[in-house]
Amino acid sequence: MDFELEWTPEQQAFREEARAWIERNAPRLPDHADPANLTREEYERQRAFGRLLGAKGWLYPTMPAEYGGGGLSMELAMALEEELDRFNMPLPPYYDTGGKLGAAAILVWGTEEQKAHFLPMILRGEIRxxxxxxxxxxxxxxxxxxxxxxxxxxxxxxxxxxxxxxxxxxxxxxxxxxxxxxxxxxxxxxxxxxxxxxxxxxxxxxxxxxxxxxxxxxxxxxxxxxxxxxxxxxxxxxxxxxxxxxxxAGTHLEIEHGLLRSSVRGDPLTERVLSHARNARRGGKPLLSDPHLVDRLVDFYADSEVTRLLHLRNYAWRSQGRQLTYEGAQAYLQQKRSQLSKARAVLDVIGPQALAEAPDEWAVADGHIEAHQRAAIVDQHPGGTAEIQRVIIARRLGVGREAREEPGRLR
Ligand SMILES: Cc1cc2nc3c(=O)[nH]c(=O)nc-3n(C[C@H](O)[C@H](O)[C@H](O)COP(=O)(O)OP(=O)(O)OC[C@H]3O[C@@H](n4cnc5c(N)ncnc54)[C@H](O)[C@@H]3O)c2cc1C
The missing domain is CATH 2.40.110.10 (Butyryl-CoA Dehydrogenase, subunit A, domain 2)
Structure with missing residues (x-):
């Protein structure tokens, strides 16, 4: 099955409009390997850009326009996010668990007064x-x-x-x-x-x-x-x-457990590792002359692609209004497992240099490789551990239970 999307002329026109607008308005910021190095000034520029996006309804593009979202289809939102990716800018461009998670729960469960009060200020980027x-x-x-x-x-x-x-x-x-x-x-x-x-x-x-x-x-x-x-x-x-x-909570947890990722971009780590491997030498020979390391790189690439495609499948099915049960946790489990297996492959291919931290002269890809090695472990926890994703999958499949667990409400 081919999960990749094809764009209609209207969608393509929207993408071009978005690209031109983003090029005019997006701040050019350093790509810190460790996000803790983001300065206050850089952060304020992200916030200002978020407010500009919010004024157009593009900060939370699929949320209803009546509450300050963009009312866009999933496909247009995806085109928008891909264009933002070119500037390494996710939506929202700063830490805010509001729109995709919290606001989704308010939209499903809030009274009309609560929606009118909370949603516009979240969706326009006025509050975080x-x-x-x-x-x-x-x-x-x-x-x-x-x-x-x-x-x-x-x-x-x-x-x-x-x-x-x-x-x-x-x-x-x-x-x-x-x-x-x-x-x-x-x-x-x-x-x-x-x-x-x-x-x-x-x-x-x-x-x-x-x-x-x-x-x-x-x-x-x-x-x-x-x-x-x-x-x-x-x-x-x-x-x-x-x-x-x-x-x-079932609403936002449902989204957090593997339905959150809307962009179809692959892991930027893949290109960083491949580009290092293409140019590096070990023992006087090109790294890629070692068939064992080529095998490890192929494992690495396959793992990245499986993760990307599971998220893309979920994105497509959710946009078609299909009822998802175990699929979110399945993608999230794969993401967490592949973080660890890729960290192992990175060590095999790059060696101890993978642990050199920026600004050390040995650091690879400006420290992004070392940062990934640490993040791979840390990422096992947010949004529920790998074991918890397995528990969710089992319950949704009805393994060890008489009745299958119902997913949280998304509408
Ligand atoms: C980077 C990061 C960001 C985070 N962001 C947030 C945030 O913004 N908001 C927030 O509220 N929390 C956040 N968390 C917390 C995160 O949600 C928890 O760490 C996670 O839910 C696990 O809880 P715990 O750390 O208490 O581990 P525990 O629940 O104590 O688990 C310990 C171990 O036991 C295993 N385990 C537990 N229960 C079972 C079971 N039933 N079956 C099998 N194994 C089991 C777990 O997999 C784990 O390995 C964040 C954590 C990290 C690391």
């Missing part, structure tokens, strides 16, 4: 959001969250701790899983809350980590612990109603 799910005692088993939100008049009073969250440059809101009924049954005791980050009682503390990688904007280079100490959040901000948070 973080997702606050993980806690010291609750990661893979998200339903065991302990952070409480107790109703007090027109507010919820929030107490607890979230870890591994956010980015280095702040956010105006966080959407979070909280316990709204401490006596309630598992899953029926949770709420999904949009929390302003500037209310008294919210403290953000940077975590000291090995590395948080990823492409620009997708990850930030920094993760935080957030403490809530009697933080008062308007009751209006509870999305999906009382004790319904687990179902609301």
């Amino acid at each position: 959001t973080w997702q606050l799910l993980t806690e010291p005692e609750s990661g893979s088993d998200l339903a065991s969250a302990r952070t409480t939100a107790v109703r007090d008049g027109d507010h919820y009073v929030v107490n607890g701790t979230k870890i591994f969250v956010g980015s280095g440059h702040g956010a105006e809101y966080s959407w979070m899983i909280v316990v709204t009924d401490p006596e309630g049954e598992r899953h029926a005791n949770l709420g999904w809350l949009m929390t302003p980050m500037d209310v008294p009682g919210v403290t953000v503390e940077k975590m000291d980590l090995l590395f948080v990688g990823g492409e620009r904007g997708a990850a930030s280079g920094i993760k935080n612990t957030v403490y809530f100490d009697n933080a008062r959040v308007p009751a209006f901000n509870l999305i999906g109603g009382e004790n319904n948070g687990w179902k609301v």
Whole structure:
């Protein structure tokens, strides 16, 4: 089956319009191997570009135009993202878990008043959001969250701790899983809350980590612990109603687990490794004269392509409104597994030089290879580990269960 898309003349015309606009407006920024090196000034330029995109509805192009999105088809959104890729610029061009994840949950579960209040400011890039799910005692088993939100008049009073969250440059809101009924049954005791980050009682503390990688904007280079100490959040901000948070979370988790990637671009690492291998020598001979290393490179390439094509298949099927069940977790599992197998192949092909960090003179591809080696391990965790993707696949296939698990609602 050929998953590659063909473009109609109208789609091609849109692509050309997008290309010209992006060339005029996109900031030219350094391609940092470690996103933690992004300066404040560079970040502000990303934000400014995000607001320009937001004003055109291109920041979240498939979201409904009535709420500030672009109302574009998946195909046009894909053309837009491919053009942005040429500037190494994802959508959104800075860390914001709002539009594709949080706003999708608000769109499915919010009241009309909540949608009118929250969606335009997210989709136009006026605010940035973080997702606050993980806690010291609750990661893979998200339903065991302990952070409480107790109703007090027109507010919820929030107490607890979230870890591994956010980015280095702040956010105006966080959407979070909280316990709204401490006596309630598992899953029926949770709420999904949009929390302003500037209310008294919210403290953000940077975590000291090995590395948080990823492409620009997708990850930030920094993760935080957030403490809530009697933080008062308007009751209006509870999305999906009382004790319904687990179902609301099902929407954004469904997307995060392998339905998030909309661009069809391959992994930029592949070209970096291939280009190094084409020019490098070992023991006085061209690297590629060693058939074992050529085999390893082919494994590397095949792994990258399988990941890309599984995401592309999901993208195409989702745009056709097909009900997906295990496919998201399947693509995400493949992505996580291939990160590790590619790290192994990189070590075989490039050798110890793969571990030289920029600006060391031995660093390959301006440090991007070394950054990948660290990110490959770190990437096993965000959005649920490889084991959790396997659990989801098994449940959706009905393996070891009488009834197949239903996916989260996307509409
Ligand atoms: C770079 C990075 C970014 C992140 N960003 C965010 C963010 O923005 N917001 C947020 O809320 N969280 C974020 N996280 C946290 C992430 O979601 C959690 O790390 C992840 O869900 C795993 O939880 P845990 O670390 O508590 O590990 P645990 O849940 O304690 O798991 C430990 C080990 O046990 C395995 N395991 C657990 N349960 C099972 C099971 N049922 N079957 C088989 N094996 C199992 C896991 O696979 C893992 O290997 C981020 C993490 C990282 C590393």
